[in-house]
Amino acid sequence: LGSVINDLSSPKLAEDVDVVFAFWFGVILCATAIASVLVVFPIDVYVTKQTEQNKTLRYKLLDNVEGGDNACDKAVASDNPMLSPVSSEPASSPLDGQEADAKEPEPQVEFRDLFRFKFIFWILVASNFAIYGCVLPFNNISSSFLLERDYFKEPSSQCALVHDTQCPSNSNPPNEFCPSSQWYEPPIPLNYTDAYPTLSTSDIDCTDNYWKNACATAEYCDRLTHAESVASVVMSIPYIISAVLSPIFGFFIDRFGMRAIIATLAPLILIVVHALLGYTSITPVGLLVGQGLAYTGFASVLWPSIPLVVEEHITGLGFGIVMSVNNLASALVPIIVSQIYMDSGDKYVPNVELLFVALGALGVVLGLYMNWFDFHNHN
Numbered sequence: 001l002g003s004v005i006n007d008l009s010s011p012k013l014a015e016d017v018d019v020v021f022a023f024w025f026g027v028i029l030c031a032t033a034i035a036s037v038l039v040v041f042p043i044d045v046y047v048t049k050q051t052e053q054n055k056t057l058r059y060k061l062l063d064n065v066e067g068g069d070n071a072c073d074k075a076v077a078s079d080n081p082m083l084s085p086v087s088s089e090p091a092s093s094p095l096d097g098q099e100a101d102a103k104e105p106e107p108q109v110e111f112r113d114l115f116r117f118k119f120i121f122w123i124l125v126a127s128n129f130a131i132y133g134c135v136l137p138f139n140n141i142s143s144s145f146l147l148e149r150d151y152f153k154e155p156s157s158q159c160a161l162v163h164d165t166q167c168p169s170n171s172n173p174p175n176e177f178c179p180s181s182q183w184y185e186p187p188i189p190l191n192y193t194d195a196y197p198t199l200s201t202s203d204i205d206c207t208d209n210y211w212k213n214a215c216a217t218a219e220y221c222d223r224l225t226h227a228e229s230v231a232s233v234v235m236s237i238p239y240i241i242s243a244v245l246s247p248i249f250g251f252f253i254d255r256f257g258m259r260a261i262i263a264t265l266a267p268l269i270l271i272v273v274h275a276l277l278g279y280t281s282i283t284p285v286g287l288l289v290g291q292g293l294a295y296t297g298f299a300s301v302l303w304p305s306i307p308l309v310v311e312e313h314i315t316g317l318g319f320g321i322v323m324s325v326n327n328l329a330s331a332l333v334p335i336i337v338s339q340i341y342m343d344s345g346d347k348y349v350p351n352v353e354l355l356f357v358a359l360g361a362l363g364v365v366l367g368l369y370m371n372w373f374d375f376h377n378h379n
């Protein structure tokens with residue numbers, strides 16, 4: 001839900017105020033998150049302290065119960081020797097099992113516990129890298145990607161104004177090589193002013209009022225602003241689906257299981273989605289619905305599976321490792337995306353999509369192993 005709000009609000013803030021304010025809005029949200037942690041921290045300390053106190057009281061209660069039983073036996077035996085126990089074994093108490101469980105010391109987490117994780121856990125970690133490395137970095141570029149592919153496409157090099165040194169107007173329309181669709185960049189004058197003798201789209205900053213209102217670029221900026229607004233809504237589709245369907249998916253998985261199957265189907269859907277995004281002109285709306293379903297299904301499977309494959313006392317460490325690898329994917333994959341983008345002439349389509357297809361393929365292979373593991377372990 002936070003990602004949806006960010007996707008929708010950032011372009012609007014940049015347009016209505018400026019780009020700097022959009023960044024400051026992000027800073028405000030981060031500061032709010034830090035404040036929330038500071039509020040939760042003393043609550044966590046208090047609950048931990050209360051838990052320890054309750055555990056101590058339980059130990060004392062069990063000691064008192066055990067001590068009281070022994071004292072009673074000794075008193076009866078001293079009054080009537082015939083009633084003294086024949087066996088030297090201490091009488092069992094219904095609380096003995098509970099006492100043993102309560103007094104058993106909790107193992108401490110150590111560095112060597114990293115080597116205690118089962119192989120299937122590391123398969124989950126690798127699958128997490130593949131799927132989140134496909135979904136999250138794509139979201140980082142999805143606005144620019146959708147503009148390039150669908151909503152602000154570059155026309156042919158022959159597209160120009162009839163009089164290419166004058167501002168666009170009814171008397172100076174685009175020539176016959178320019179598409180009439182609103183989803184293409186409109187042509188701009190070639191030499192606008194002395195400061196821009198060869199004006200190009202890279203010179204234009206549509207967040208600056210100068211370019212917004214200039215006769216040469218007003219239409220360009222209007223069309224770009226509209227395209228960005230549409231792209232911001234479309235790119236939010238996967239996260240809207242995740243926000244709405246995650247509880248439903250979670251209920252289904254709790255009731256019917258099928259974790260390994262879903263962990264295989266999710267990357268398979270991602271392969272189809274990104275192959276079609278890269279090599280067809282199919283509308284992105286339906287494809288991003290598919291990505292949203294894949295993302296929701298995998299997330300609903302991944303996180304509840306961690307406690308099932310790790311020992312209880314290192315569950316927190318297991319979650320930490322998965323989250324660390326998640327962040328590693330979010331840091332490493334965008335670097336690779338950037339390099340592919342530059343090597344492809346500053347184009348996302350289709351080569352960047354091949355990277356996401358490859359990550360999806362890795363996810364499928366890992367998912368197939370999970371199904372094999374389930375089958376051989378009768379899960």
